Amino acid sequence: MLLALLQNYHIWILEMRVVSSLVLLGLVGFFLHLYNTVWLKSVRLRRKLQMQGLKGPTPSLLYGNLAEMQKIQLQAQKSPNHSEFVAHDYTSSLFPYFEHWRKEYGLIYTYSTGLRQHLYVNQPELVKEMNQCNSLDLGKPSYVSKRLAPMLGNGILRSNGIFWLQQRKIVAPEFFTDKVKAMVGLMLESAQPLLRKWEECIEVQGGMRAEIQVDEHLRGFSADVIARACFGSSYSKGKEIFSKLRSLQEIMSHQPFLFGSFSNLGGLKRQKEISCLEREIESLIWETVKEREREGLETSSSEKDLLQLILVGAMSDQSLGKGKDSSKRFIVDNCKNIYFAGHESTGVAASWCLMLLALHPEWQSRIRTELAEVCPDGQLDANSLAQLKTINMVIQEVMRLYPPAAFVSREALEDTQVGNISIPKGVYLWTLIPTLHRDTDIWGQDANEFKPERFIDGVSKACKFPQAYIPFGLGPRTCLGKNFAMVQLKVVLSLIISKFTFSLSPKYRHSPAFKMIVEPGNGVHILIQKSHL
Numbered sequence: 001m002l003l004a005l006l007q008n009y010h011i012w013i014l015e016m017r018v019v020s021s022l023v024l025l026g027l028v029g030f031f032l033h034l035y036n037t038v039w040l041k042s043v044r045l046r047r048k049l050q051m052q053g054l055k056g057p058t059p060s061l062l063y064g065n066l067a068e069m070q071k072i073q074l075q076a077q078k079s080p081n082h083s084e085f086v087a088h089d090y091t092s093s094l095f096p097y098f099e100h101w102r103k104e105y106g107l108i109y110t111y112s113t114g115l116r117q118h119l120y121v122n123q124p125e126l127v128k129e130m131n132q133c134n135s136l137d138l139g140k141p142s143y144v145s146k147r148l149a150p151m152l153g154n155g156i157l158r159s160n161g162i163f164w165l166q167q168r169k170i171v172a173p174e175f176f177t178d179k180v181k182a183m184v185g186l187m188l189e190s191a192q193p194l195l196r197k198w199e200e201c202i203e204v205q206g207g208m209r210a211e212i213q214v215d216e217h218l219r220g221f222s223a224d225v226i227a228r229a230c231f232g233s234s235y236s237k238g239k240e241i242f243s244k245l246r247s248l249q250e251i252m253s254h255q256p257f258l259f260g261s262f263s264n265l266g267g268l269k270r271q272k273e274i275s276c277l278e279r280e281i282e283s284l285i286w287e288t289v290k291e292r293e294r295e296g297l298e299t300s301s302s303e304k305d306l307l308q309l310i311l312v313g314a315m316s317d318q319s320l321g322k323g324k325d326s327s328k329r330f331i332v333d334n335c336k337n338i339y340f341a342g343h344e345s346t347g348v349a350a351s352w353c354l355m356l357l358a359l360h361p362e363w364q365s366r367i368r369t370e371l372a373e374v375c376p377d378g379q380l381d382a383n384s385l386a387q388l389k390t391i392n393m394v395i396q397e398v399m400r401l402y403p404p405a406a407f408v409s410r411e412a413l414e415d416t417q418v419g420n421i422s423i424p425k426g427v428y429l430w431t432l433i434p435t436l437h438r439d440t441d442i443w444g445q446d447a448n449e450f451k452p453e454r455f456i457d458g459v460s461k462a463c464k465f466p467q468a469y470i471p472f473g474l475g476p477r478t479c480l481g482k483n484f485a486m487v488q489l490k491v492v493l494s495l496i497i498s499k500f501t502f503s504l505s506p507k508y509r510h511s512p513a514f515k516m517i518v519e520p521g522n523g524v525h526i527l528i529q530k531s532h533l
């Protein structure tokens with residue numbers, strides 16, 4: 001009996017030894033695999049770039065250059081230099097490590113975050129090649145897309161390859177110039193509540209100067225425009241959807257989605273909130289689609305809103321994939337994409353415009369004079385808007401100095417040639433738009449000054465290298481809503497300037513902040529009064 005027990009014990013010990021050796025072997029194999037596929041891969045990528053003469057800061061084993069980035073950022077926070085608004089290039093406070101390395105390594109350099117290998121590309125010729133590259137092998141960085149998935153799904157903003165191309169074909173025609181012209185009426189309508197509110201604020205002050213923080217008003221205007229353009233007859237449901245999308249964006253903007261590590265992705269509670277909002281938004285959009293289907297899709301073309309057109313496009317395009325689910329995903333994701341792309345960036349651009357116009361009242365006067373000449377009856381329409389050259393120049397100059405989108409980014413989805421550089425699969429490319437827009441070699445010694453007159457004969461005459469002016473990107477992935485945004489900005493600025501004069505309030509604190517796009521961190525406070533034409 002005792003012998004049998006001892007024998008069993010020995011067998012058990014033997015088994016345990018075999019199991020632990022197997023586990024150990026598995027672990028060693030796993031780490032070897034990780035070392036080979038992840039770490040060595042990143043070393044190989046860097047070597048391929050270095051062999052082409054590209055340099056950059058030396059990365060550490062696991063974290064790449066993240067620690068150095070953090071250190072440089074902390075130093076920059078200790079010595080803020082925001083006093084001169086216009087001369088202040090926000091990259092020096094928001095992304096100081098890029099400035100630091102640019103001084104050391106020039107306009108193209110390598111760096112890594114964790115095991116990801118990046119290439120900073122701010123040399124104008126290469127920026128042009130990268131943006132105009134037609135190959136589907138260059139796409140939007142997939143790791144950023146994954147992090148933004150609850151907001152944007154696999155819609156046009158972040159998808160890649162054939163799927164992106166199909167979506168672009170369906171959505172692009174809805175933003176052609178004649179379609180945008182037809183939306184001027186709804187833009188004028190959307191601006192009315194903002195104008196009324198500002199007039200009321202002045203009345204409350206007995207007709208004297210009133211202080212206003214403009215940002216929420218402009219965001220509201222922009223959300224209203226996009227809700228009307230997108231949802232038309234289902235406008236009130238559109239507003240509900242958009243207010244939930246705004247909450248989603250608020251929650252997500254607290255997460256580091258560009259360079260941070262996954263450990264920072266937010267607590268479980270936040271993830272739960274995100275999933276819950278995602279489900280609510282999806283079901284609201286889908287309810288609206290169902291209503292449309294019940295009403296019948298074929299309304300007269302003048303009544304067609306973006307949702308309807310996306311709907312027809314999705315239903316009739318077989319290439320999107322089989323089944324209702326893929327059409328459903330297409331519709332839901334693209335409604336979210338158009339909301340995010342369309343509402344936030346335009347609202348923020350309008351805030352920056354008012355900030356710089358408040359600093360430069362002479363440009364308010366010039367716009368006012370032109371408005372009086374072009375539409376003496378005060379009635380704006382698509383034709384008169386097209387003749388407003390001064391306001392166009394001002395918007396172009398604001399978007400040069402304060403482009404809301406800070407980056408153009410790409411990932412080499414396959415080995416790709418960009419200009420004279422071979423980009424190995426897996427490398428991420430980043431162009432910092434504001435730095436390019438203030439490069440004195442491109443714009444001249446006055447690059448840091450607000451001078452809208454530089455655009456008097458268009459972008460090609462304003463600088464040495466027009467392809468380096470990219471507030472809306474360039475090439476196959478250029479912004480689809482560029483015309484839409486420009487017309488919307490012209491509408492709201494013309495209306496504001498025709499009714500009010502304004503200056504910067506002492507409350508204004510210059511602090512650009514990066515929350516997916518670059519916005520005035522503490523808002524734009526202005527002092528307004530009625531204008532006397």
Ligand code: HEM
Nearest residue numbers: 156157341342345346349405471472473477479480481485
């Ligand atoms: C001032 C306002 C705006 C700015 C500064 C802006 C800027 C940009 C930029 C920089 C890109 C990326 C280009 C690239 O990666 O190469 C982009 C893409 C896009 N934008 Fe805009 N945008 C604005 C307004 C709008 C509006 C109003 C809409 C629609 C209503 C819109 C729709 C899109 C879409 C759909 C894309 C993705 C295009 C693609 O990947 O094929 N944008 N925008």
